[in-house]
Structures are given as structure tokens and as C-alpha cells.
Amino acid sequence: MVLATTPATRLTCAEGTLADRLAGQLVTLHAGAVHLVTRPAGPPRTALAPSRPAVLVAEPAADPTPRTATTPPPPRLPEPSEPSGPSEPSEPSVLPGPAAPPVPPPALAEPVTEPLAEPVTALPPGSLNGAGPRSTRSGGLIGDLRAVAALARSGTGPLAVLPGDLVAHTEALALLLADPAHGTGALVTPGYADGDPALPPVRYERGRIVAAGNSFHTVSGPNGAFRGVVHIAEADLDSFADVADELANLAQDHRLGEAGESEVTALLLAGLVRVGVPVRATPLGGLHCERVTTQPGADAAIARLGEVDEGRARLRSAIKSDDGLVATYLVSSWSGHLVRAAARLGLTPNAVTGLSVGLAGLAAVAFSAGERRAQVAGAALLYLSFVLDCVDGQLARYTRAFSPIGAWLDATFDRVKEYVVYVGLAVGYAGAADGGVLGPDGVWAMAIAAMLLQSVRHMVDFSYADSRAQAHGRGGAAEGVSARPGGNTAARRLRKLIVLPIGERMALIAVTAALFNARVTFLALLAWGGLAALYTLTGRIARSF
Numbered sequence: 001m002v003l004a005t006t007p008a009t010r011l012t013c014a015e016g017t018l019a020d021r022l023a024g025q026l027v028t029l030h031a032g033a034v035h036l037v038t039r040p041a042g043p044p045r046t047a048l049a050p051s052r053p054a055v056l057v058a059e060p061a062a063d064p065t066p067r068t069a070t071t072p073p074p075p076r077l078p079e080p081s082e083p084s085g086p087s088e089p090s091e092p093s094v095l096p097g098p099a100a101p102p103v104p105p106p107a108l109a110e111p112v113t114e115p116l117a118e119p120v121t122a123l124p125p126g127s128l129n130g131a132g133p134r135s136t137r138s139g140g141l142i143g144d145l146r147a148v149a150a151l152a153r154s155g156t157g158p159l160a161v162l163p164g165d166l167v168a169h170t171e172a173l174a175l176l177l178a179d180p181a182h183g184t185g186a187l188v189t190p191g192y193a194d195g196d197p198a199l200p201p202v203r204y205e206r207g208r209i210v211a212a213g214n215s216f217h218t219v220s221g222p223n224g225a226f227r228g229v230v231h232i233a234e235a236d237l238d239s240f241a242d243v244a245d246e247l248a249n250l251a252q253d254h255r256l257g258e259a260g261e262s263e264v265t266a267l268l269l270a271g272l273v274r275v276g277v278p279v280r281a282t283p284l285g286g287l288h289c290e291r292v293t294t295q296p297g298a299d300a301a302i303a304r305l306g307e308v309d310e311g312r313a314r315l316r317s318a319i320k321s322d323d324g325l326v327a328t329y330l331v332s333s334w335s336g337h338l339v340r341a342a343a344r345l346g347l348t349p350n351a352v353t354g355l356s357v358g359l360a361g362l363a364a365v366a367f368s369a370g371e372r373r374a375q376v377a378g379a380a381l382l383y384l385s386f387v388l389d390c391v392d393g394q395l396a397r398y399t400r401a402f403s404p405i406g407a408w409l410d411a412t413f414d415r416v417k418e419y420v421v422y423v424g425l426a427v428g429y430a431g432a433a434d435g436g437v438l439g440p441d442g443v444w445a446m447a448i449a450a451m452l453l454q455s456v457r458h459m460v461d462f463s464y465a466d467s468r469a470q471a472h473g474r475g476g477a478a479e480g481v482s483a484r485p486g487g488n489t490a491a492r493r494l495r496k497l498i499v500l501p502i503g504e505r506m507a508l509i510a511v512t513a514a515l516f517n518a519r520v521t522f523l524a525l526l527a528w529g530g531l532a533a534l535y536t537l538t539g540r541i542a543r544s545f
Contacts, residue, residue: 348395
């Protein structure tokens with residue numbers, strides 16, 4: 001999979017050319033299909049700069065019905081919503097006037113359906129089941145944007161846009177492209193140095209990009225830099241196509257200022273943000289991802305890649321950085337060793353989920369004995385069950401073994417394990433004593449109340465997530481943010497502690513059951529769970545106004 005669109009893609013490296021190197025990386029990430037934006041042979045047909053990006057399209061075969069390409073002309077991009085001032089954008093995102101219809105000029109976009117045959121554009125044998133990459137010849141910025149719009153409308157899966165002159169760690173690309181649960185996002189690095197046109201500025205808040213710049217759009221108070229790679233979720237493809245068409249109209253009317261052909265991804269990112277598509281900021285961490293233009297620059301960039309232990313970085317990225325206190329400090333601080341061991345043994349994430357369920361069942365049996373030693377043993381088994389509950393997801397991200405059934409099993413058995421433990425605790429406390437229908441001290445009533453409380457909380461959480469997704473026009477549950485750059489980490493973790501996530505619940509059950517009894521456990525769950533429900537509901541109501 002090669003993106004041969006700029007002279008820089010043919011710069012040499014150990015793998016052949018930068019295009020060959022990038023192709024190997026994308027094949028490693030199991031892209032479903034590839035479409036190249038190339039330049040026609042001979043002299044260029046535009047007077048714009050020669051540096052141009054390429055397009056990668058991943059199209060899973062789940063939905064064979066392509067999107068229609070006969071959509072009405074897209075709405076114009078809105079003006080910036082920020083109040084005017086010296087620190088705000090110096091120019092509006094779009095100049096006034098009617099937009100040209102989104103019909104590409106024939107001279108600027110010539111589709112090519114046969115596989116490319118030149119060595120620089122050849123894929124490794126079998127990487128696409130014998131099929132070569134499809135391509136579109138484009139004469140410049142306008143044709144590039146038209147091609148992006150056409151691909152977005154005809155695609156049946158997520159789409160990633162990236163420049164071909166990219167030197168990056170494979171794991172840097174995987175942060176954005178490998179996990180199907182990730183929605184629309186862009187690779188960023190914290191901090192921004194003024195004056196570097198290769199690093200367009202962005203501003204992000206709570207893990208979401210709220211402003212993006214380029215040579216035509218300025219950003220007030222940038223706190224990060226865009227690294228050139230943007231990933232579009234399937235639900236956002238139509239909006240993305242509209243943005244690309246509108247930008248092509250502006251370029252055709254010479255209304256994008258000094259924006260050059262190397263800025264296609266930066267222009268698209270700015271357009272997405274300005275029309276309100278939620279774009280997740282994916283931080284690179286210690287990994288590298290940069291664009292190059294010269295052979296010395298490419299050599300230096302590749303040398304910098306070797307300064308990072310990519311395997312260790314892959315393991316770090318597999319472990320969530322914004323979990324609750326229990327998961328972060330009592331599990332994730334050492335679970336990486338288990339992840340590597342499981343990967344070496346060939347265990348699948350679903351197998352680890354099964355082991356976690358088995359340990360929870362043993363914990364319930366121990367709790368049902370009602371003796372102090374058994375209670376302590378049950379607490380230890382419950383902790384180990386939660387450890388494996390974290391490891392299954394970490395292993396899935398580490399090995400990139402994602403599956404819908406795996407996600408469903410993990411979410412379902414989280415509830416099953418917790419409720420089985422409730423039953424074991426109630427049985428152990430009731431013992432042989434005759435406490436009536438509700439058990440001694442009403443322990444069965446408290447167990448049922450705890451189950452109902454947690455069930456209602458989870459139902460509200462899922463319905464709220466789906467409502468937010470529908471409000472954004474995304475048609476599905478909103479995805480979580482695995483890494484949220486910026487913000488107050490201590491305050492964020494305190495909020496997570498208050499809402500009693502699963503790690504804190506498992507710790508609360510284990511400690512109270514080992515030191516006290518089931519009645520204390522259920523009272524603690526009901527009191528803390530009720531407070532968490534009230535806090536969550538109040539916050540969501542307040543944010544809805």
C-alpha cells in the first residue's frame with residue numbers, strides 16, 4: 001500500500017522508498033482497501049506548490065452498498081463562532097459569496113481503475129488478495145479535494161487521509177487507525193511552535209479539537225500541532241464529503257488565500273471542526289510522526305524513529321491512561337507484564353475474559369461460605385478477576401485483536417460477575433439462620449436493591465451516550481476517549497472516584513467483605529452508588545442547558 005503523490009515519497013530508505021515503507025506499515029495495520037491520489041505524467045497543470053497529500057481508504061466488506069454520489073451541493077462552512085478580538089482568527093473561515101457547484105473539472109480528476117504497475121506503487125504480494133490499489137489522477141488542490149469527497153461518498157467504512165511524505169512509527173498510525181472503536185480523530189502533539197508551516201496549530205479541550213489552523217485559518221491560543229493524519233468514522237463520511245466539496249469550491253474560486261496543495265489534510269481538519277463534527281485529539285506521546293521534503297530530512301526522521309522502543313510504546317498505548325484510581329494504580333501499574341505473557345502464550349482477549357468470569361465465580365463460592373477466611377479468599381479472587389477484566393481489553397489493543405463479540409462479552413460479563421458476587425455474599429451472610437423471606441437483616445432485599453441500582457445506572461449511561469450520539473448526528477453510541485490531553489488530571493480522577501466505576505466497586509466489595517460482612521458491603525454500595533447516580537444525573541442535566 002503506497003501513496004506515491006509527492007517527490008518526497010520516492011526518497012530512499014532501508015525499505016526502498018518512503019512510499020514502500022509506508023505501504024508496509026499500512027499493510028501491517030490491515031487496511032481494507034486503498035485508493036491513491038496521484039499526479040498525471042508530464043508537466044503539472046496548475047501553478048500551485050508541488051507537495052501533495054494522498055488518501056487511504058479502509059473499506060470493510062460489511063456493507064456492500066456504496067453511498068450515493070448524487071448528493072445536493074453541501075452547505076457553506078460557517079463563520080468562526082468565537083468572538084472577535086486581537087487573538088481570534090484574522091480571517092473568516094469562508095469568504096462571502098455563492099459557492100460553485102461541486103462538479104470536478106474533467107481536467108483535474110481522471111479516475112484510473114487498473115492496478116498501478118510501477119515499482120514505487122506496487123503492494124507486497126497478497127496484501128490486497130491479489131488486487132492492486134485503485135487510484136485517481138489529480139492535477140492539483142481542487143482535484144485532490146474532489147477526489148476526497150468522491151471517496152468519502154462511495155466508501156463503506158472508515159476513511160483515513162494522510163500525506164505520502166510521512167515518516168512515522170507504525171504504532172503512531174495505529175493509535176488512530178487500528179482500533180475500530182475510535183471515531184473521527186487526528187494525530188496531535190502537545191505544544192506549538194510558531195512559524196513552522198509543516199505543523200498546523202490546533203487547540204484541544206478535554207480530548208476534543210475545538211480549533212484547527214493552516215495558512216488560511218488562524219487559531220487563538222493553540223496548545224498543540226496537527227501531525228497530518230486524520231481518521232474519519234463511517235458516521236461522519238457524509239459531513240466530511242461536504243466539507244471537501246466546499247473547500248474545492250473555494251479553491252476553484254481562488255478564495256483560500258495562500259493555502260497550498262500540501263495543506264489538504266490541514267484544510268480538511270479545519271473544515272470538520274468548523275462544521276461541528278467532533279474530532280478526537282489523539283496524542284502521539286513519545287512516538288514520532290512527521291512530514292519530510294528532502295533526503296537529509298528523511299534520513300534524520302528515520303534515525304529518530306530508532307530512538308524509541310516501539311514495542312514498549314505499543315504496550316503503553318494499550319493501557320488506558322485515564323481509568324479510575326483502582327484501575328490505574330492497583331492494576332495498570334503492573335498488568336503490562338500479564339499482557340505480554342498472555343500474548344506470548346497465544347491467549348485471545350475472549351479467553352482472558354473467560355478466566356476473569358471463572359475467578360469471579362470462585363469468589364462468589366468463597367463468599368457463600370460465610371467464614372472469615374473464605375471471605376478474605378473471596379476478596380483476593382475478586383481482585384484477580386478484576387485484574388483480568390482489565391487485561392482482556394489491554395490484550396485486545398496490544399494484539400489488535402478486536403471483535404464485536406469480544407466487546408459484547410466484556411460488557412455483558414462485567415454485569416454477570418458483579419451480580420453473581422452479590423448472590424454469593426447474600427448466601428454467605430444468610431447462612432442457615434432463619435431470617436424470613438428477606439434473609440437476616442434484610443440482606444436479600446439489599447442485594448436486590450444493589451443490583452437494581454447498578455442496572456438502572458448502566459441503562460441510563462448507555463441511553464445518555466446514545467442520545468448524545470444522535471444529537472451529533474452520528475447514529476450510534478458515542479465512543480469513549482482513551483486519552484484526554486490537557487485538563488486537570490487530579491480533578492478528573494476525583495470525578496471518576498465519585499461516580500463509582502467498576503474498579504472502585506470491586507475494591508469496595510473486596511475490602512468490606514474481607515473486613516466486615518455482606519450487610520456492610522451492600523449498605524456501602526447503596527450509599528455510594530446512590531450518591532454517584534445523583535451526581536451523574538445532576539451534571540448531565542446541568543450540561544444540557
